[in-house]
Amino acid sequence: MVEREYLINDGRSYLPPKVSVRRQRISKQLTVKRCVAALLLLSFFSITYSIVYLSYPFTSLIRREWRPEPSIMCQQMLSGMIGRLPVHDHRSIGGVRLRTDPKVLVFVETTYSKLGRDITELLVYNRIKYKVEVASKSLPVLTNLDKGKYGVIVFENLHKYLQMDKWNRELLDKYCREYNVGIIGFLLGTEERLIGSQLRGLPLFIHTNLRLKDATLNPGSPILRLTRAGETVWGPLPGDDWTVFTANHSTYEPLAWANNNSHDWTEPQDQETTKTPLVTVIQDHGGFDSIQRVLFGSGLRFWLHRLLFLDSLSYLSHGQLSVSLNRYILVDVDDIFVGERGTRLRSEDVRALLRTQEKIQTMVPGFKFNLGFSGKYFHHGTSEENLGDDLLLEHVNKFTWFSHMWNHQQPHLYENQTQLELDMALNKNFAKEHGIPTNSGYSVAPHHSGVYPVHEPLYSAWKRVWNIKVTSTEEYPHLRPARLRRGFIHRNIMVLPRQTCGLFTHTILINKYPGGREKLDESIQGGELFQTFVYNPINIFMSHMSNYGNDRLALYTFESVIKFLRCWTNLKLTSAPPHILAEKYFSLYPEEADPVWGNPCHDLRHKKIWSHNKTCDQLPRFLVIGPQKTGTTALYMFLSMHPNISSNIPSPETFEEIQFFNGRNYYRGLSWYMDFFPLVKNSTAQYLFEKSATYFDGELVPKRAHALLPHAKLVSLELCLIILDFISLNGGQYFSVVKKIKILQDLHYNKTILVNTLGSDTVCLILYRNEIQNISGYTKFPLDGNILL
Structure with missing residues (x-):
């Protein structure tokens, strides 16, 4: 038994001083050891975190057991009938001698009405000339000498046409008969529900304020040209204010049907009534009063109505207002070799890219993904991503390529043209060393910098280093609205409008997509992306390398929208190199060759990509x-x-x-x-x-x-x-x-x-301004605008 020494003082026992000091030393040694151990442990976890999370960021650790896969299928694709269905040529209808201008007269209720704005925006998108008139007691001039000024007349609210005073109605109807002009009318919901109400002066009855579902088209309608029938849009249709038609004359023919989705239908709710198709769009062949009409039971919220509206314009104008059925497609993939670790392409992503490209080539002849590369960042990913870089170069000839700046720097940041040319030369040398073609004559600047607003050193460097003939931008004249994007030619470089597809560098995971997969599918299936294809004869789309890795949203998006286009339209899709697209574009729109320089300070996006010295x-x-x-x-x-x-x-x-x-x-x-x-x-x-x-x-x-x-x-x-x-x-x-x-x-x-x-x-x-009080000592500009010189 160990003997312990104690000192007794005032009845209390104490350890001797030597023993107490020894224990304090032991305690300090244990504390230091614990600190060292803790530091070693922390260092171990830090190193592990650096290896795993910095080399393979969190997005790369997510298991990809489920990625969105294209699931669009239709009867035409299954039966192999794509391209075999007849397409109506409205120009040959009746051999009519046309005496009207290819222009639309649109009657709106007010200049701010929603449907009126939708109609005019759709016309602008398709480059169709039009004039807007607020429905009033007087009509605009309809003729010029012996020629009609309008080929089709559109009423935002059909009741404005039906309730015209007798004089104006007779004048308008006489114009339509004499010049063989058709009418398109929309019937919108009313405060009071109408059941079996007859339209004034026509053998046609309507039911209003209905909810509908499951829309289909009449495959035998002569109106269908752009639109392809044979499928059903399943599910509820947008809005609860639909109007359906019941005809009492042989002049009427249904163009579209839908099923009842209302629980308060006035007739008995049996299964047979619910499944009875209701007419939502109807054609009037003119057998009643010699005037052809197409009447819509709702506005343009439903995407299918937008296609039918374009077909109706084409049919009623006898082909004068037809849009081309040819569509040229180019998909740019920016930022190749650029991107954070964990978001770049791996080998399996490259193989998926090749598989999807082969699928699209069966639907779009000549299609290849157009890869824009920045050579400085080659092999800057993880080991798996570097193998993906290598695999891209192994299949270099299966893609088309364009330069995207060596270091991905925005060209407007270069004030020294020599340095700009040197960096371009670095990217060109990289391309030659790795077998990448350098003769495409096409380039895109990072963030569209320097293209518009124009940075002159960029255009000069492009010519000297790459012999660029074509570029594209989404910024001319402005990013929004997309329907107003145009092209121009500057210093013999053709600048084409570039379109967005709803995917950006940060949209790489479907569960992080703004609005989720439902929002993306909405854009694909009749929404913004689908309509971009429909409205633009030539489409150059912007996408990014990160959209092809991770959840591969770009592969899903483009394959899906192309399939949906084939199911619902008669568009002929094809692809071509940028210089051919540019030549076709400016042959279609030669008036756009001359640029119109805007003020860069009136667009925040333009200011950001404009030289800071300006x-x-x-x-x-x-x-x-x-x-x-x-x-x-x-x-x-x-x-x-x-x-x-x-x-x-x-x-x-x-x-x-x-x-x-x-x-x-x-x-x-x-x-x-x-x-x-x-x-x-x-x-x-x-x-x-x-x-x-x-x-x-x-x-x-x-x-x-x-x-x-x-x-x-x-x-x-x-x-x-x-x-x-x-x-x-x-x-x-x-x-x-x-x-x-x-x-x-x-x-x-x-x-x-x-x-x-x-x-x-x-x-x-x-034209005066308040601030101009005294411009000079001998000339004044009074506030009333008068001046004496």
Whole structure:
């Protein structure tokens, strides 16, 4: 037994000092050992985390036992009848001699009505000319000499047509009969449910405010051209305000049916009644009153109605308003070799890419995924992802390729063109070393930077290094709305509009997709993506490498939408290289070749991809224009003398006039124009301006000036148009001046004021702004807009 030493003091026992010190030392040693052990353990877990989670991020650890797989199937695909069904050619109907313009007259209830807006947007998307009229007591002019101005008339609310006063109704009906013009009408829900109500003046009865399901088409209808019949849209149809038709005349033929889905149907709810098809869209062959009509029981919320609307326009216009059935497709895959570890392509993803490409090639002749690569990031993934990079290069000839910048840097960040060209050369050398073709003549800038707004060094470098002939962007003139995206040509490079498919770099997992799979399927099955294919003859789609790994949402999306198109449309899908697509595009839309430069500061997306050395403060605040030999040069000199007014720097070619908006200088680009103006320190107090007598006669000047200087419209006070010696002009010059003024007014320069004339025969046409109180010491601009010169 160990003896212990204790000291007794005041009846209490204590350990001797030596023993106490020894125990404290042992305790400290144990604490240090525990700390060291804890640090070792923490280091072990840190290293493990780094190996597993940094090399294989969380998304790569998710087990992919279930990925969305295309499941769309239809009778035509099963029977192999695709492409064998007859397609109606509406141009051959009746051999009618057409005496109308290919234009649509749309009657709306108000300028803000939802359906009216849907109709006009659909017409814009399909490049169909139209005119909107608010239904009122008077009709617009319908003829021009012996020719009708409209090929089809559309009523947002059919009741506006049926309830017209007798005089207007007879005029409109006479026009339709004489020029063989058809009518499209929509019947919307009403506050009061109508059962068996007869439409005024027609042997047709309606039931309103119904809920429907399971839509089908009449395969024997001569209207169907774009739309393919034979399938059923299963499930509830959008809305609870449907109208269905019951006819009492042989002139009517159903175009579409649906089943009742209402629980408060007035007739007995037996199984036979529920399954009886109800007519939702009906055709009037004109047998009753010699006027052909197509009537819809709902608006355009239902995607199938959009197709039927286009077919109805084609049929009723005798093919004048037909859209082409040919569709060209190119799918760009940006960011090849770029991406965080764990989100890149593995070998199995590349094999899946090849399998899906082969499937699509059976439906789209010539189809290949178009891969955009950034060579700097080759082999920057995990070991499995690096094998995926290698497998892509093993099958390099099975894809088409384009350069996407060596380091994926946005071109507008380069101010040194030499460095930009060097980085492009690095990507080209990488391509040569790895057998990637370099002769596509196509390239896309990261984030569409430098394409529009134009960064001139990019276009120069593209030409010198890659001999680029074609590019694409989603930014011209703006990203939204998509229906207004257009193409243009700059420095002999054709810029095509690029479309989105609903997938972006961050949408890589189906359970993280905004709105879930239901939202993605909605876009595919009749929604935005489906309609993008339908409305655009030439489609270049943007996608990203990460969309083809992980849950492979891009493979699912494109295979599914192409199958859905084949089931529901007669579109002929094909693919071609970018330069062929560009040539076809500008042969279809030659008017788009000339660009229209907009103001980069009025679009936040544009500002982000515009050189930081540029500023809109270098744009003029007002313009001085006028007929030649009227003193504009003198006025230019007088205004330039004021300390708060600065003119442009003289041009070595055209002296004090830049002559930008009216001639070939416009094609030199916005940067060239802005270089003629000084960079002002106080843009609020300083006014920049330019003058040109040539602007007055330029037909394109109002459109171009309004696009670049939109304040003239939005705040009508930032543009001053001065016309001198108006009274002394001869008759021909006078009417020329009046014509130019009307052009400006048509462009909504809505504060144009013609002011008093003086003995000096001077007139001023001015668009004014409140801030302009005193421009100079000898000329004032009163708030009422009047000016005396």
